[in-house]
Amino acid sequence: MTKNKPLDSLGRREFLKTAVAAAAAAGAARLGRSAAAFAAGDATGRLVDVNVNLGRWPLRRVRFDDTAGLASMLKERGVAQAWAGSFECLLHKDMAGANARLASECRREGQGILLPFGSVNPKFPDWVEDLRRCADVHRMPGLRLYPNYHGYRLDDPEFARLLGLAAGRGLIVEIALIMEDERMMHPLLRVQPTDVAPLAGVLKKTPGVRIVLVNALRALRDKALADIVNAGDVSVEISMLDEINGVGNLLSHLPPDRVLFGSYAPLFYFESAALKLRESPLTEAQSRALRFENAHRLLPDAG
Amino acid sequence: MEYEIWDNHTHLVLTLGETPEACLKESLKFADRLGISRVCLFSGNWKGRYDLTPDEMRASNDMVWRAVKAYPDRAFGYAHLNPKHTLACLDEMNRCIRDGPMVGVKLIAAEHCNRPTLDPIVELAMKLKAPVLQHTWLKITGNLTDESTPMELAELAARHPGATFICGHAGGDWEQGIRAVRPHPNIYADLCGGDPAAGFTEMAVRELGPERVLYGSDVNARSYASQLGKVLGADISESHRRLVLAGNIKRLLKPILDAKGIKI
Numbered sequence: 001m002t003k004n005k006p007l008d009s010l011g012r013r014e015f016l017k018t019a020v021a022a023a024a025a026a027g028a029a030r031l032g033r034s035a036a037a038f039a040a041g042d043a044t045g046r047l048v049d050v051n052v053n054l055g056r057w058p059l060r061r062v063r064f065d066d067t068a069g070l071a072s073m074l075k076e077r078g079v080a081q082a083w084a085g086s087f088e089c090l091l092h093k094d095m096a097g098a099n100a101r102l103a104s105e106c107r108r109e110g111q112g113i114l115l116p117f118g119s120v121n122p123k124f125p126d127w128v129e130d131l132r133r134c135a136d137v138h139r140m141p142g143l144r145l146y147p148n149y150h151g152y153r154l155d156d157p158e159f160a161r162l163l164g165l166a167a168g169r170g171l172i173v174e175i176a177l178i179m180e181d182e183r184m185m186h187p188l189l190r191v192q193p194t195d196v197a198p199l200a201g202v203l204k205k206t207p208g209v210r211i212v213l214v215n216a217l218r219a220l221r222d223k224a225l226a227d228i229v230n231a232g233d234v235s236v237e238i239s240m241l242d243e244i245n246g247v248g249n250l251l252s253h254l255p256p257d258r259v260l261f262g263s264y265a266p267l268f269y270f271e272s273a274a275l276k277l278r279e280s281p282l283t284e285a286q287s288r289a290l291r292f293e294n295a296h297r298l299l300p301d302a303g
Numbered sequence: 304m305e306y307e308i309w310d311n312h313t314h315l316v317l318t319l320g321e322t323p324e325a326c327l328k329e330s331l332k333f334a335d336r337l338g339i340s341r342v343c344l345f346s347g348n349w350k351g352r353y354d355l356t357p358d359e360m361r362a363s364n365d366m367v368w369r370a371v372k373a374y375p376d377r378a379f380g381y382a383h384l385n386p387k388h389t390l391a392c393l394d395e396m397n398r399c400i401r402d403g404p405m406v407g408v409k410l411i412a413a414e415h416c417n418r419p420t421l422d423p424i425v426e427l428a429m430k431l432k433a434p435v436l437q438h439t440w441l442k443i444t445g446n447l448t449d450e451s452t453p454m455e456l457a458e459l460a461a462r463h464p465g466a467t468f469i470c471g472h473a474g475g476d477w478e479q480g481i482r483a484v485r486p487h488p489n490i491y492a493d494l495c496g497g498d499p500a501a502g503f504t505e506m507a508v509r510e511l512g513p514e515r516v517l518y519g520s521d522v523n524a525r526s527y528a529s530q531l532g533k534v535l536g537a538d539i540s541e542s543h544r545r546l547v548l549a550g551n552i553k554r555l556l557k558p559i560l561d562a563k564g565i566k567i
Contacts, residue, residue, distance in 0.1 A: 240498070246526050271535045278336055279527055
């Protein structure tokens with residue numbers, strides 16, 4: 001097996017620190033530890049995962065769909081910080097309640113690494129109050145939006161208003177384009193992917209907003225992806241990137257500071273994202289940027 | 304921790320180089336980074352089509368032949384067939400498997416696999432000790448015209464209990480696909496090709512037994528990495544993980560490798 005380049009001195013210190021912490025947390029999460037170590041390789045260390053989710057997926061139970069278990073698993077794999085949405089926010093109409101539970105769960109059981117990213121549905125009455133509570137009451141660093149589940153397009157004027165309010169409060173806005181492969185959806189829960197094309201026009205009118213597209217890279221590729229990323233402060237994460245040398249190819253045509261690590265855990269196996277960092281030959285600078293530096297740019301106290 | 308890893312489902316990625324040999328060489332560089340020591344290799348669609356003519360079958364298999372001949376210690380070739388041309392398929396199996404270096408049959412989305420036209424192909428595959436890897440998917444959005452479902456593969460397997468089948472992608476909608484093939488011990492489930500959805504591997508191992516589950520990537524429709532994560536991230540025992548990663552495909556291929564005098 002080809003061995004990857006050694007970490008630089010800072011990365012090595014962080015790796016060792018994380019390894020010690022992981023060892024201390026032994027038994028916290030039931031998993032094939034040796035398999036996790038294999039998957040992590042030199043991708044462990046100061047990871048910021050910008051796409052994890054709390055709560056239960058409506059259609060399947062998965063391992064780590066309890067907050068404490070998820071936090072333990074992530075820490076064991078070297079994640080220093082994870083941006084957490086809530087599956088409850090997909091379908092619950094009491095968004096304020098779902099956001100409050102998300103914040104409480106992150107605080108009580110997040111082991112210091114989970115940051116809540118609540119949601120707002122701009123088609124709901126008085127949604128501005130939900131946004132205010134996310135920022136002022138729960139002190140969330142950002143929002144995660146689900147336009148296709150919430151029934152609006154990105155050229156909806158209320159979406160533009162939401163972006164403006166988020167920018168004014170310094171909130172990062174994550175936009176989930178899909179949640180699962182549309183070929184395999186439950187017949188009673190079929191949801192079309194969010195069309196991201198109108199976003200570029202909205203961003204021109206909303207200076208300063210920081211966007212992260214999550215679950216975006218199944219269909220959004222090549223020029224269409226580059227156009228969106230270059231339309232503003234738009235980043236993407238790699239959970240649904242799936243092709244040979246995917247990360248390497250992505251970095252060859254996107255600005256290097258716009259690609260983030262995201263796993264979509266626990267609905268996806270965390271190891272699938274981690275191994276992408278092993279499959280692609282990355283320079284030390286690329287690896288550090290993707291693992292945590294780019295997240296730091298968006299959220300300076302990240303990790 | 305090191306694992307022995309064989310990838311049971313890869314395509315020759317023609318965008319990676321000028322020649323088949325160069326394409327496989329480049330693909331194996333990425334496999335190397337993940338410790339994947341062997342790959343089963345076949346062509347994919349042909350210029351965007353699955354409904355290959357006999358000439359196109361031969362041309363696509365010739366490319367795989369060239370690639371595996373260049374890397375005999377890394378890649379096992381499967382003959383890609385279109386069962387709509389049964390006689391041409393039999394000729395191609397004799398050319399590529401009986402008389403050539405290939406060790407398996409790959410069927411994609413050219414014909415529903417429960418059709419009688421498959422029977423002579425399966426009978427010859429049994430005679431040659433070659434496994435039959437059938438693409439399957441079950442899409443709520445609607446299958447392709449000639450795309451097989453895991454239920455159709457179950458029908459074929461029931462007609463040929465002595466043959467060895469691999470259910471490509473475990474039916475895509477794996478929670479249905481695993482159930483569809485569960486009653487048929489001669490069908491192995493191939494984990495590749497879909498999202499790395501948590502629980503997939505655990506359900507396959509639980510419902511089929513660890514001896515009937517195979518790691519595969521479906522490169523280049525997917526990556527080696529994302530699909531390997533399905534196995535390395537699964538909540539299964541280490542002994543079962545080793546079966547899924549390599550033990551099962553080695554056991555499955557052993558009869559034809561022995562017959563061909565190929566040492567592993």
